[in-house]
Amino acid sequence: MTHPWFAGVPRPRVLAHRGLVTPLDATHGVVENSFAAVAAAQAAGAHYVESDCHLTLDGVVVLFHDADLSRVTGDPRRVDAVTSRELDQLMGGHGGLVTLEQALDAFPDVRFNLDVKAEGAAEAVGRIVAPHGARVLLTSFSDDRRRAALDAAAAAGGGIRPATSAGTSIVTRLIGAVSMRSRPLARRLLRGIDALQVPERQGRLRIVTPRLLDYAHGADVEVHVWTVNDPGEMTRLVGMGVDGIVTDRADVALAALR
Known part of the structure; x- marks a missing residue:
């Protein structure tokens, strides 16, 4: 069964990486993952915003x-060494700080793809996104951290x-299953997974191959590739x-793919 995060949005999906900062916006001091960057992505027509979650000294997910x-x-300083008020002041001239709660409230039509970067943020992220599960995808390089956030959302x-x-x-294990041509192992590994979000290559290793796409799609899992900024490369991958x-x-991307 397809998760609501995917429903009603045509493929190929365009995920605005840390929002959208155009060259003109950058000249005005706007930075990634700011309130202005999220607003610009929505204004450009992006249904999905990919972002990252850290925890401030006073326990606010930003x-x-x-x-x-x-x-x-x-x-x-580290993010976890400053308060949300201090960070808000620092981001004042860069498009504005946006907390996770603010993002979900201020952009009710945006679907968020959230990478839990900090170990200590997992529980808070899960708790905050719980009422918005239909429009949130949770991920992390750490599967333990990702599961902790999902468990916190379920508990909430x-x-x-x-x-x-x-x-x-x-x-990593899936790449091994693909290389061994083991579709059953790939299916087991992808149980409970909705998407694979990977680079096309990691060094000399090609990750996105026709067989990986076949195995993922056979398990009803989508494949999203990061981070691609060249229109020709976007079209080739699609x-x-x-x-x-x-x-x-x-x-x-929206202009090139639609």
């Missing part, structure tokens, strides 16, 4: 990718479980059978 603030704000009693994408350990493109330029 949309932020890095463990520290240096790349985005120039402040060297939201009704519809969030969709989920496989973490690194499952993806032609291979990829179901979704994670991109920094959702505006470009």
Whole structure:
């Protein structure tokens, strides 16, 4: 049965990676994972926003990718070493801080793809998204962290479980199953998984192959490839059978693919 996160949106799916920051927006100081970036993705027509979750010193889940603030704000401190109020001030000139709760409330029509980056954030993320399970996909490089967030959502009693994408350990084992041509093993590994969100390659290793797509689709699992910004590459991947493109330029992707 297809999860509601997928329902009603045509493929190929365009996932706005950390929102949308156009070159013009960047000249005005707007940064990724800001309120302005999420708003721009929605305004461009993106149904899906991919973002990341960290926990501040005072226990607030915020949309932020890095463990520290240096790349985005120039402040060297870690996210978990500042309060949400301090981070709000730091993000004031960069498009505005957005907490997870604010994102879900302010953008009720957006479907969120949330990567739980911080170990300590998993329980809080699950609890916050529980009432919004129909429009949230939870993922993490750590399958343990991903499961912890899903368990927290279930414990909070939201009704519809969030969709989920496989973490690194499952993806690694799946690549092995594909190389061994073991469809039954692949099906077992993908049980309870709604999507595979992977790069096309990892170094010299090609991850997205016709056989992987075949095995995933045979298990009713979609394949989304990150992070693709070239329209020609988007079109090529969709032609291979990829179901979704994670991109920094959702505006470009929507124009190229639709």
